[in-house]
Amino acid sequence: MTGMARWEPDSRGRLRHAALDLYGERGFERTTVAEIARRAGVTERTFFRHFADKREVLFAGSEELQETMVRAVADAPASLAPLDAVARGVEAAGAVLPDREMARRRQTVIAANAELRERELIKFASLSAALAETLRGRGLEDPAASLTAEIGIAVFRNAFERWLAADDERDLPALVRDSLEQVSALAAGR
């Protein structure tokens, strides 16, 4: 990547912007890789050096997101309660998300296409499995490990949706903490 930067400044970022523009203008289905590359001012060959296909432009951040969350949970102090360790992962996720306007446009594209919605569900299922595995690595047994991971994902998605919908400047970590407090209140209210 560093070598490429001299002759293709941020082609990856330009491809992501061009793809979101085109998906928004004419829909995901009717956009081709050739059009994305042309809009970004690069060749198709360059597109495929960065992304496997036009769908993966939307999900390219998922691996980084998962690695970031898993590392934060693994590195959380051993003294932390499981849900608080997962909360560290969810808060760390905020650091690798795109800015809110880009995230909103991405979500609009995904919401309009069944295949993309499925892909999103699969990514979250994979994330949940990775978090459960990390929690077992911290010595938490099942079923607690799986349940903690699922609650972590629910909190992340909930806070993320509220962040996308918000018209104020509330930040994602604050919404994550709020969603987690809601879970505690719900469990305590039984």
Added chain:
Amino acid sequence: MTGMARWEPDSRGRLRHAALDLYGERGFERTTVAEIARRAGVTERTFFRHFADKREVLFAGSEELQETMVRAVADAPASLAPLDAVARGVEAAGAVLPDREMARRRQTVIAANAELRERELIKFASLSAALAETLRGRGLEDPAASLTAEIGIAVFRNAFERWLAADDERDLPALVRDSLEQVSALAAGR
């Protein structure tokens, strides 16, 4: 259905058994509707009177499951805490599930096929949305309604997986209550 019962005794049930047998023997991909119908001793026309395609044989119970859960949550006493209202729905689900041996065979088929795993994820996402809507109908606001529904689904899936994996006679409602207790303990331990 009542009219059909006289000349096609339980053809629906026989089709489900035949499909599970064939999916287990030769795999979901390599099984055709014609083969399922032949094994069940009915015509293809009869197959399509009961199921849209060979995939839906595996998911035909989903609507009934969703209706049962939604009704139980809607009918739960207003005094019940949200998570306990959802627990009523999850416990009610146990009544419409197939027997454990059938459920295990179904799960083995789904686990082996990416398209079927996706379909399962979509069914759970739809179930979660329906439960959240029902909770809002009970006067619970978001984000609590969405979070409660997500926790309910997590508890259901967790208890269901443990039920499938168990080699003893523990029943699903007991496992549901146990998973829910685990959630409470996790939330209280923060």
